[in-house]
Amino acid sequence: MVGQKQKVAIIGSGNWGSAIAKIAGYNAARHKDIFDPIVNMYVYEEVIDGKKLTDIINRDHVNTKYLPHARLPENVVAVPKAEDAACGATLLVFVLPHQVRRFVVDPQFIQNVCKSLKNAISPNAHAISMIKGVEVSQHDISIYADVIQQALNIPCAALSGANIANEVASGLFSETTVGYRPHQRHLAEYYVKLFDTPKFRVGMIEDVAGVSLCGALKNIIAIGAGLVDGLGWGGNAKAAIMRIGLMEMRRFSLEFFENVRPETFTETSAGVADLITTCYGGRNRKCAEAFVKTRKPFHVLEAELLNGQKLQGTETAKDVYEFLQARGKVDEYPLLRTIYEICFEGLDPAQLTERL
Amino acid sequence: MVGQKQKVAIIGSGNWGSAIAKIAGYNAARHKDIFDPIVNMYVYEEVIDGKKLTDIINRDHVNTKYLPHARLPENVVAVPKAEDAACGATLLVFVLPHQVRRFVVDPQFIQNVCKSLKNAISPNAHAISMIKGVEVSQHDISIYADVIQQALNIPCAALSGANIANEVASGLFSETTVGYRPHQRHLAEYYVKLFDTPKFRVGMIEDVAGVSLCGALKNIIAIGAGLVDGLGWGGNAKAAIMRIGLMEMRRFSLEFFENVRPETFTETSAGVADLITTCYGGRNRKCAEAFVKTRKPFHVLEAELLNGQKLQGTETAKDVYEFLQARGKVDEYPLLRTIYEICFEGLDPAQLTERL
Numbered sequence: 001m002v003g004q005k006q007k008v009a010i011i012g013s014g015n016w017g018s019a020i021a022k023i024a025g026y027n028a029a030r031h032k033d034i035f036d037p038i039v040n041m042y043v044y045e046e047v048i049d050g051k052k053l054t055d056i057i058n059r060d061h062v063n064t065k066y067l068p069h070a071r072l073p074e075n076v077v078a079v080p081k082a083e084d085a086a087c088g089a090t091l092l093v094f095v096l097p098h099q100v101r102r103f104v105v106d107p108q109f110i111q112n113v114c115k116s117l118k119n120a121i122s123p124n125a126h127a128i129s130m131i132k133g134v135e136v137s138q139h140d141i142s143i144y145a146d147v148i149q150q151a152l153n154i155p156c157a158a159l160s161g162a163n164i165a166n167e168v169a170s171g172l173f174s175e176t177t178v179g180y181r182p183h184q185r186h187l188a189e190y191y192v193k194l195f196d197t198p199k200f201r202v203g204m205i206e207d208v209a210g211v212s213l214c215g216a217l218k219n220i221i222a223i224g225a226g227l228v229d230g231l232g233w234g235g236n237a238k239a240a241i242m243r244i245g246l247m248e249m250r251r252f253s254l255e256f257f258e259n260v261r262p263e264t265f266t267e268t269s270a271g272v273a274d275l276i277t278t279c280y281g282g283r284n285r286k287c288a289e290a291f292v293k294t295r296k297p298f299h300v301l302e303a304e305l306l307n308g309q310k311l312q313g314t315e316t317a318k319d320v321y322e323f324l325q326a327r328g329k330v331d332e333y334p335l336l337r338t339i340y341e342i343c344f345e346g347l348d349p350a351q352l353t354e355r356l
Numbered sequence: 357m358v359g360q361k362q363k364v365a366i367i368g369s370g371n372w373g374s375a376i377a378k379i380a381g382y383n384a385a386r387h388k389d390i391f392d393p394i395v396n397m398y399v400y401e402e403v404i405d406g407k408k409l410t411d412i413i414n415r416d417h418v419n420t421k422y423l424p425h426a427r428l429p430e431n432v433v434a435v436p437k438a439e440d441a442a443c444g445a446t447l448l449v450f451v452l453p454h455q456v457r458r459f460v461v462d463p464q465f466i467q468n469v470c471k472s473l474k475n476a477i478s479p480n481a482h483a484i485s486m487i488k489g490v491e492v493s494q495h496d497i498s499i500y501a502d503v504i505q506q507a508l509n510i511p512c513a514a515l516s517g518a519n520i521a522n523e524v525a526s527g528l529f530s531e532t533t534v535g536y537r538p539h540q541r542h543l544a545e546y547y548v549k550l551f552d553t554p555k556f557r558v559g560m561i562e563d564v565a566g567v568s569l570c571g572a573l574k575n576i577i578a579i580g581a582g583l584v585d586g587l588g589w590g591g592n593a594k595a596a597i598m599r600i601g602l603m604e605m606r607r608f609s610l611e612f613f614e615n616v617r618p619e620t621f622t623e624t625s626a627g628v629a630d631l632i633t634t635c636y637g638g639r640n641r642k643c644a645e646a647f648v649k650t651r652k653p654f655h656v657l658e659a660e661l662l663n664g665q666k667l668q669g670t671e672t673a674k675d676v677y678e679f680l681q682a683r684g685k686v687d688e689y690p691l692l693r694t695i696y697e698i699c700f701e702g703l704d705p706a707q708l709t710e711r712l
Contacts, residue, residue, distance in 0.1 A: 064533035138459035162595035173709045176601065201596075201712075235637045236530035239629035240557075243531065247623065267603065268624035273595035276632060281591045352528045356557075 006190055007036045007122065009089035011082055012058075013043040016130065017095035018067035019169040020195070024093065025073035027194050034193055035091075042085035043078040054078040068170035082113055083120040092117070092127040093192060094148055094156075110144060114151035119190065126187050127156040128178070132215045133312060136319035138326045141256060143212035147177075155184055155192060156354050158208045160215035161269035162277040168200060175201045177270035179211025182259060203268060209257035210264030210271075217252065218275045219313035220320065221245030223288045224339045225279035227349050230292025237353070241335070242279050244356055246272060248335050252320070255329075284313035292349045362546055363392045363478065365445035367438060367469065369399040369413075372486065374423035376526040376551070381429030382448065383550050385644060390549055391447075398441035399434040409448035438469055439476040447546060448473070448483040450504055450512075466500060467486035470507035482543050484534070485511040488571040492675035494682045496643040497612060501535075511540055513547060514564045516571035517625035520635040524556060531557045533626035535567025538615060559624060566620030566627075573608065574631045575669035576676065577601030579644040580695050581635035583705050586648025593709070597691070598635050600712055602628060604691050608676070611685075640669035648705045670699050672685035694706035 008028055010021050021041050025244040028035035046053045048065055056064055057078035061071050079085035096110060110131070131144040149156040161176030168174050176195070180188035188204045191251060196202040205211065224245055228238045250265040265271040279285055287301045294301070302311045321340035324330045330337050341347035364384055366377050377397045384391035399476070402409045404421055412420055415436035417427050435441035442448060452466060466487070487500040505512040517532030524530050536544035544560045552558040561567065580601055584594045606621040621627040635641055643657045650657070658667045677696035679684045686693050689712040697703035 064652050162592045162599075164590065164592050167590040167592045172593055173596060175596040187362070199709075233528045234520065234523040234526075235633040236518045236520055236523045237528055239632040240529060240531040240625065242624075242632060243518075243625060243629040246628070263622075266619075266628070267599075269596065269599060272622070272628060273599040276595040276598060277591040280636065353555075 004090065005036050006034055006091045007089050008039045008091045008093065009086040010039060010041040010093045010095060011086065011117070012095035012097070013041050013063060013066065013078065014095070014097050016068045016163070016165040018063040019040070019070065019165040020070065020093065020095055020130065022070055022072050022169055023197060023200055024194050025076035027197065027353055028046040029073060029075050031193055034190070037075050038255065039076045040079050040085040040089070041076055042082040043080060045080040052080070054080045067165070067169055069166070075243055083116050086120045088122055089120070090122045090125050091194065092121065093130065093180045094127060094144070095130040110147055111151050118152060121152070121154070125133055125154050125155055127152065128159055128191050128340060129212070130159045132160070133316060134216045134319060136323050138322060138344050139282050141323050143209055145208050145212050155181060155187060157181065157184070157188060158212040159191065159195070160274060164277060164281065171199050173199050175203065175269035175273060177211055177268040178202055178204045178262065179208040179270065180204060180206055181208050182206060205264055205268055206262060207259065207261040207264045210253055210260045211268070213253040213257065214249065214265060214270040214274060216316055217249040217320070218244070218278045219284050220317045220336060220339055221249065221275060222278040222282055222284035223317060223343065224314040224335060224352065226285035227292055227339070227342060229285065229353055230289040231349055231352070238279070241352070242275060244335050246275055248333050252333060252336070270324025283309060283311060288313070298343060317343055360446065361392050362390055362396045362447045363445050363689060364449065364550065365442040366397040366448045366449045366451060367397060367442065367473070368451035368453070369397050369419060369422065369434065370451070370453050371422045372519070372521040373397070374419040374428065375426065375521040376449065376486065377432045378426055378428050378525055379548050379553060379556055383553065385429060385431050387549055390546070393431050395432045396435050396441040396445070396676040397432055398438040399436060401436040407438070410436045421519070423525055425522070437676060439472050440475045441575055442473045444478055444488035446478045446481050447550065448477065448481060449486065450483060450500070451486040467507050468501055470504055474508060477508070477510070481510050483508065483625055483646055484515055484547050485512055485568070486515050488516070489672060490572045490675060492679050494678060497679050499565055501564050501568050511537060511543060513537065513540070513544060513549070515547065516566040516567050516617070516630060518629040520633060520637065527555050529555050531559065531625035532630060533624040534558055534560045535564040535569055535620065535626065536560060537564050537686055538562060561620055561624055563617040563620045565613065566609055566616045569609040570605065570611065570621060570626040570630060572672055573605040573676070574634045576673045576692060576695055577605065577631060577638050578640035579669040579673060579699065580691060580708065582641035582644025583648055583695070583698060583708055585641065586645040587705055587708070594635070597708070600691050602631055604689050608689060608692070608694070639665060639667060643667055644669070654699060673699055
């Protein structure tokens, strides 16, 4: 790690963005030989009790809206324009909520953010994406690390893991995984330096797509796990759905993406560990359980149970199903198919295991 | 599958033995071309309300003591002497509780049962072991499939999976894994025929030791998961302990046993799926949580919480630690070591992740 100091910009400041800013700020200050200690954080400006959120963060060092119980280091500076936050940045951390694209008119939300950054960042910048989900348009499926890489023409890695944001922010023990591209281990080492702490252990694997896809596809499997809970089928059936789901996640990723490593799914925090936390906690599991018990449709349960948050698992199930259908591969993914049909086509949840 | 009909004897009739007898009886009757439809089950004779347990089972077809809520098929016949149950048997199913060796004076309980069977069984008999745990004597560690194979001089496979007995007996969906020895896939196919049903899916892998060791070592990791629960560290930390535990289970098995396949741990029901059920349900997790919250020693919690059942995780943790110590390998298994030291040497549970 020689050369210029890394100038970090965090693009996003939701629950997870604020938690990761806490860690990045701590490490940037600790490793002054590697990082410029000032970490800019792009904060979408909102007014809270008559005050600007950026002003609250910069004065009180708390993101009162999205991470109210954690204190951010003072060297994390909230900036209300993305291009200002990224000015001169060499290391960009993308942690925008991917569901935003469902709220706004423009479906190319993330591409547009990238466009606004293009002239601001350092010419030798690089990025890491923590954005969950996949971009699907019928025949095509892309991970956000690729979307960012293409939009900015800079290398983009990915980070994912069993990382409930509030637990990470509270300093409880967690692991995570950085997926990097071939020949870019030297960049991954910056991400490890920026994020690794004794309570937040960062592993590395040469697999951007696998790490990204784990973070998206696990939400579909969590719907399956929640269906088992709703059916009252017990621990054996739930573990079986998780195991079969992990195998379908891996098969899907190996079939449709390049340079995917199978062990990303079975050995890393991004894979098996995140699947476990998501299938035992989290909103996808919860809504799927309620779906079986109440028979209300998912958009109703989402409104009733999630307090404004969106359900990623059902959306991703639909995106992935449509992609598989466009490719003529639906039959090869019986669990992904069955979960989709239960969610959207009226298939009886009790049929969950019939095709497996 | 040509040749003589298989004559099945089930050696053991506890909770899991009775659940598996229900399935074996159903399949033996269904596949009359392969199996003699009468399935003998060795039942350790007990007197329940003035009646012999074998008489109750043979008259009412319910094991009122160990599996009271399930009906056994009428072709399952309870036999009070092991050698009578095994008379002429070609396919032996060993499902004795391994903890028995801790109750009786003779530590060689399973060897002695085998000795009593030696002259009863068919000369071309073969066996499958569902006995959890490992036999440890300082420098040596053995799986029960090997103990049985040596004692009877017949091939012995293993079966393990995410299989809570009461759920299996209730007909809830489960998967399991048969581990077979090199060149004995033809025998494994008999076990699949004997156990596979639409609600109990049997997979196969050429790995007797891996399948057996998963069933033993997962209980140690479940102690770790229960410690996390007791500490209130949340879902990220628990998933991390499970992931690290799975990796140490695999490393241990590959280091000390022959013909182990790594995917047994990460891909099968015996591996990752059983680890999940055991770390979320089960008595090891429960007692370890109570250990942190009450600081009572494990033998006290066992007596208070388990209603006469024994805690396998702490015993196995001790056996494995002593074995690792005898081999000078303690440092290479930081999680197994730390769990042992917390259970038996007064290490503070809050130190759980310090060495990882």
